[in-house]
Amino acid sequence: MELQIRNLSKTYSNGVQALKNVNLTIPSGMFGLLGPNGAGKSSLMRTIATLQEADSGSITLGELDVLKEKKEVRKVLGYLPQEFGVYPKVTAEELLDHMAVLKGILHKKERHAVVAALLQQTNLYEVRKKNLGGYSGGMKQRFGIAQALLGDPKIIIVDEPTAGLDPAERNRFHNLLCEIGEDRVVILSTHIVSDVSDLCSQMAIINKGEVLLTGDPLRVMNDLNGKIWKKMIGKEELMEYQLQYNVISSRLFAGKTLIHIYSDQRPDYSFEMVQPGLEDVYFSQITAAAAAPGMNEVLKAMS
Incomplete structure (x- = not known):
């Protein structure tokens, strides 16, 4: 599956043009979207995630028109936004089970199996009964990936996922992203250059709403x-x-x-x-x- 973005533009009501005629082709695997804070990365991620409208242009995911078929896109989308909140007095197991219901996994036995598998995959199974308020920043981010993986999505968007993580948690998160990025589109939006060089086979640099460069990190170097x-x-x-x-x-x-x-x-x-x-x-x-x-x-x- 491939994500295609063509001539995408977005201007906010305050006059800020966040996206300027953006064109990108994003194949399966890890794709790095690199740019400074305020470059337009989050605006692009929110638009792909069907959370805001574009002024013009198109986005397609395989046969899906992302801008018109929002409900269908959400069925195959996993999203970890830059600001990810949790209920501090709820356990990881309870909240992930609740999110699984919202994702449409209604059969109790199937849902419990899915929740357990995701907590194992994100190395949170041993602390599944612990309230999320007691989780470290890295553990919360891994929980964020667990919820993004519910429903076996075809595209996953992670927005600034390693900002603020200590080196050990950052390595754990990198390993997790590599694992999930083998057979689906995974877009990693970040201002941290090493996240892209370590993880991504394809990348783009964006600044002030414009794509400056695309390609294989090794080739562009x-x-x-x-x-x-x-x-x-x-x-x-x-x-x-x-x-x-x-x-x-x-x-x-x-x-x-x-x-x-x-x-x-x-x-x-x-x-x-x-x-x-x-x-x-x-x-x-x-x-x-x-x-x-x-x-x-x-x-x-x-x-």
Whole structure:
């Protein structure tokens, strides 16, 4: 099954254009939607999940028209939103059983078997009798995946699922996502670059409602081979280098500032070539998109 998004746009009542003519083809497997906070990721996820209307465009899931056949889409959809609340005084087993009823699993014996299997899959079976209010952040996220898997959905959407998790819980969550992403469409929306590089075979970068790049993470990293250079500088030199070079990222390291720049050739002998990572792809795309409006103004002034 394949999800196709064509010319999708959405503007909110306050005038913010959250999605601008978005086009994506999302195959089965793990698909990473990468972008900064406010990029339009959640707006796109909510639209796919039938929680809000689009202004224009289309979304199809196999033969289903997502924007018109909402009830049918919800039957094959699993969704873990960015803000996922639970009833703190209810056990995981009780709440998942209740959600299974809402999902249409009405036969008691079948429902108990499904609930037990999902709690086992998400490594929560041993704490199934514990109130959800006593769960850690990572345990709540795994419970969120358990409820998203009810009804054996064909498409699963997880929105910023690892934000705030400690490294151990993040690894557990990654392993769980890999397991469920083998035979269905799983869309992972995140601003964490390593989530996409670790998990996804296909990806897109989105910013300010526009898709900047799509492809295989390994391929898009290879496309930058020989074009990313690094140098340690004093923090007081950063602005000078930003004016002189295409600095795509900077961070503190051992009390100094480590910069990465994008250049087809070695800027000078003081720069060292870097094997590009997905973070370099991400920052180069975001930087280029941010510079484009300013460049357009320059070109207009020259014409």
